[in-house]
Amino acid sequence: MPAIDATHGGTAGTLKRAREFASKNAIMLVLLALVLVIGVINASFFSLSNIRNIFIISSVRIIIALGIGGILITGGTDLSAGRTVGLASVIAASLLQRPDYADRMYRNLPLLPVIAPIALAVLAGLLVGLVNGLVVAKLKVPPFIATLGSMVIVYGAASIYVDRPPRGAQPIGGLRADFTRIGSGYLGPNGDISIPYLVLIAAAIIICYWIMLNKTRLGKNIYAIGGNPRAAAVSGVNVSKNLILVYVIAGALYGLAGALLAARTGGATNNYGQMYELDAIAACVIGGVSTSGGIGKVGGMITGVLIFEVLNNGLVILGVNAYWQQVIKGVIIIAAVAVDIRKYLAKR
Amino acid sequence: MGECAYVLEMLGISKSFPGVRALDDVTLRVRPGSVHALMGENGAGKSTLMKCLFGIYRPDAGEIRIAGERVTLENSKAALDRGISMIHQELYPIPHRSVMENLWLGRYPTKGVGPLRFVDHARMRKDSAELFASLNVDIDPAVWVAELSVSKIQQMEIAKAVSYKARIIIMDEPTSSLTENEVAHLFSIIRRLRDEGVAIIYISHKMEEILDIADEVTIMRDGRLVGTYPAQELTTDLIIKRMVGRDLSHRFPPRENIPGEVVLKVEGLSSAEHHSFRNVSFELRQGEILGIGGLVGAKRTELVESLFGMRPIAAGKVFLRGEEIPVDTPIRAKRNRLALLTEERRSTGIFPMLSVRDNAVIANIDRYVRRSRLLDLKRADKDVRKSIESLRVKTPGPETHIQDLSGGNQQKVILARWLLTEPDILILDEPTRGIDVGAKYEIYAIIADLAKRGKSIIMISSEMPELLGMSDRILVMCEGRLTGVLDGKEATQERVMELATQFM
Structure with a gap:
């Protein structure tokens, strides 16, 4: 093969390098193209407040996508993510309602420090993750089935929690300002030129998750288990322990995401988070995470979420019909993966 | 440890799988500082026995003692902790990770304070480089394993097994993809380890290797122990006789086929895949058994699977009775009366x-x-x-x-x-792999009979006796290229090996 390169000279080499660059960075190029096209058609897309808005909405989604991303790299999947977000959101919201709010869920609840209900929400997510991990690693139930089951269970649990017979499941509103400020507050001089707290939190989580995935034994083991589970086992990796940990971390992240979602929207219902897992899986896959395991990067997951949110936002700004938005998003998911998978097909 | 002459004793080990008794009351005793060869035909139970020792399988009966102490090995980690390491017959690389991450998997060096532990990449790189240097292995620890050749991956696995500083190292067919020089190099490493007191359990089909390196030889047949013998008392013929349990002259059926006119002609066939075969030309005659020899990784399977339309080709022509035919899908191949018995019976053969x-x-x-x-x-x-x-x-x-x-x-x-x-043309990819000796003979008889009835046969085989005993002609491949065509009667093991390692 080197002989072919030598005879074809410089231009072919440049072309080849350009093609290689394009195939390696396809996701980034797609994002860039999306931004440009939408921005050119409608300049208000580039307004500071719109860009800021995209980042705020992406923050919660990125936290969920990271959790699922780790699980996908092990070769697993998690359908319970969205419902876990919902459970965590109602837990956090129910304990952070204003004392003067009429429809308060716990009438005589004292004023808790904001961190306590958030911690409880994280703990709830963590427990769901622990159960998922145990069922997958110990009972050997395929992740798709295990988390399909827990998805339904968790939704049931969240609904029971907010059920007020005979009125049925009630939305939780009237949240305390010191809680909702986490979702709407920012660091900086004014609304547009500032960094929202949510973005700061997401950034901190991204950094921690990147370190976990790239610099710790757990991270290396996650890739190894997904890349070749038997190799991991015969090399003395405790496969079940590492798998359980991945699900636990993911669960905790969903819990945090749920609390942040409640803070951002100023309320919560048992239907919060519905289908978020599919969005997150789609974002990861668009970002180059392999659903068969072993491959995936934090940068890709983030880019995947951003592509999704830019698309969501852009289609609204362009005035595309809401039903057509769904069709377009579906096409993008399939097209992105069809393009991304080429780089592995060629290697075989 | 003074009172115990053996570092390892496996006593009365039995293991059954649904429908198969893989091991039946097998006993193996290994002395420290010795090379103990484990021999037997495919399906004799060698690998199963070693998987029991390495905690991959749990024996149904029997006990394992290490340095006299009875142990249970519930997983590979337990075996590694007890000082047992293993080079696996099927290589187990994690392709989309670096060499060093494969090497130190399960025991990454870390740095940091208290519970905050981070993988120490610098140390991992340094340790890998030192390990490779001490073993004279030339691999860059930072490259992806997917980019290594099969022979390099095998060398990486050898280095990995050595790096555990184990007192028992199991080597299950460690030389299947190595050149002669690399084998000689491995043997120098084995001798050094033996002199340091390490016990090595060595599984191979290659008689010369065994007689060269082994101190003791344990022979198995059909899941049972035949016996353990000092290597000096053995000859190739004796080993085969005990492995097969019958006389050599009856290993292959008589062949009465007479090769006729050319039915299949392949001209300059090249794969569209990376690192695969290229520019392969050959002819197949009616009623002929054409063997294809080579080391693991010579791309023989890729060649026949391309002929059958399972893999894409980039260049070359295929003629069936003088007429050019496209080779793009198995459906078309079937229509052209080709048949392919794939190599991996479990994954691409049976339902x-x-x-x-x-x-x-x-x-x-x-x-x-x-x-x-x-x-x-x-x-x-x-x-x-x-x-x-x-x-x-x-x-x-x-x-x-x-x-x-x-x-x-x-x-x-x-x-x-x-x-x-x-079919008119039957392609058989390792037709007797994992099959017990009696059934092998029957398959050979079927092949010989088909050829006699005018069917043309292409047979890939990694078993030298089978290749030499069954083929009218033998194609030999190395690193994706055709290195020679030998007449079946005149071919020798040495000549085939020479061609199989020509470019390595």
């Missing part, structure tokens, strides 16, 4: 949960569709019964799940599947 009948007719199901579009199962049954009889498949009946048959009988069913398509 384990389906019946013998369904497995046999699946490639030929169109023939049993009646005008009503329903299948004529009675006729299928009749044909399958006929095949079962003529190939002497041992099965309770056509309704039995194929997974409940032995490997040899499964293989016969797959052969029956392709024979029902009435």
Whole structure:
């Protein structure tokens, strides 16, 4: 093969390098193209407040996508993510309602420090993750089935929690300002030129998750288990322990995401988070995470979420019909993966 | 440890899988500072025994003692912790990770304070470089394993097994993809380890290797122990006799086929895949058995799978009786009366949960569709019964799940599947892999009979005696290139090996 390169000279080499660059960075190029096209058609897309808005909405989604991303790299999947977000959101919201709010869920609840209900929400997510991990690693139930089951269970649990017979499941509103400020507050001089707290939190989580995935034994083991589970086992990796940990971390992240979602929207219902897992899986896959395991990067997951949110936002700004938005998003998911998978097909 | 002459004792080990008794009361005793060869035909139970020792399988009966102490090895980690490491027959690389991450998997060096531990990449790189330097292995620890050749991956696995500083190292076919020089290099490493007191359990099919390196030899046959002998007392003939349990002259059936005119002509065939075969040309005659030899990784499987339309080709022509034919899909290959018995029976051959009948007719199901579009199962049954009889498949009946048959009988069913398509050219990729000795002979007899009846056979084999004993001509490949064509009668093991390692 080197002989072919030598005879074809410089231009072919440049072309080849350009093609290689394009195939390696396809996701980034797609994002860039999306931004440009939408921005050119409608300049208000580039307004500071719109860009800021995209980042705020992406923050919660990125936290969920990271959790699922780790699980996908092990070769697993998690359908319970969205419902876990919902459970965590109602837990956090129910304990952070204003004392003067009429429809308060716990009438005589004292004023808790904001961190306590958030911690409880994280703990709830963590427990769901622990159960998922145990069922997958110990009972050997395929992740798709295990988390399909827990998805339904968790939704049931969240609904029971907010059920007020005979009125049925009630939305939780009237949240305390010191809680909702986490979702709407920012660091900086004014609304547009500032960094929202949510973005700061997401950034901190991204950094921690990147370190976990790239610099710790757990991270290396996650890739190894997904890349070749038997190799991991015969090399003395405790496969079940590492798998359980991945699900636990993911669960905790969903819990945090749920609390942040409640803070951002100023309320919560048992239907919060519905289908978020599919969005997150789609974002990861668009970002180059392999659903068969072993491959995936934090940068890709983030880019995947951003592509999704830019698309969501852009289609609204362009005035595309809401039903057509769904069709377009579906096409993008399939097209992105069809393009991304080429780089592995060629290697075989 | 003074009172114990053996570092390892495996006593009365038995292990069964559904339908197969893989190990039956096997005992193995290994002395420290010695090389102990484990020999036997494919399916004799060597690898199963070693997997019991490495905690991959749990024996049904028997006990394992290490330095006199009774142990249970519930997983590979337990085995590693007890000072046992293993080079696996099937290589286990994690392709999309670096060499060093593969090397230190399960024991990454860390740095940091307290509970905050981070993987120490710098140290990992340094340790890898030192390990490779001490073993004279030339691999960059930072490259992806997917970019290494099979031979380099095997060297990486050898280095990995050595790096555990184990007192027992199991080497299951460590030289299957190595050149002669690399084998000699491995032997120098083995001798050094032995002198340091390490016990090495060495599994290989290559007689010269065994007689060269081993101190003691344990021979197994059909899941049972034949015996343990000092290596000096053994000769190649003696080993084979004990492995096979019968006289050499009866290993292959007599062949009465007479090669006729050319039926298949391949010209300059090159794969469209990376690191695969290129510019391969050969001819196949009617009624001829054409062997293809080479090391693991010589791309023989890729070649025949491309001929059968399973893999894309970039260049070259294929002629069937003088007429050029496209080779793009297995459907077309079947229509051109080609048949392919794939290498991996489990993953690309059998449908384990389906019946013998369904497995046999699946490639030929169109023939049993009646005008009503329903299948004529009675006729299928009749044909399958006929095949079962003529190939002497041992099965309770056509309704039995194929997974409940032995490997040899499964293989016969797959052969029956392709024979029902009435092929002119039969491609057999490692047709006797994982099959016990008796069944092997029967498969050879079937092959010889097919050739006699005018079928043309291409047979890939990694077993030298089989290749030499069954082929009219032998193609030898190395690193994706055809390095020679030998006449079956004049070919020798040495000549085949020489061609198989020509570019390495």
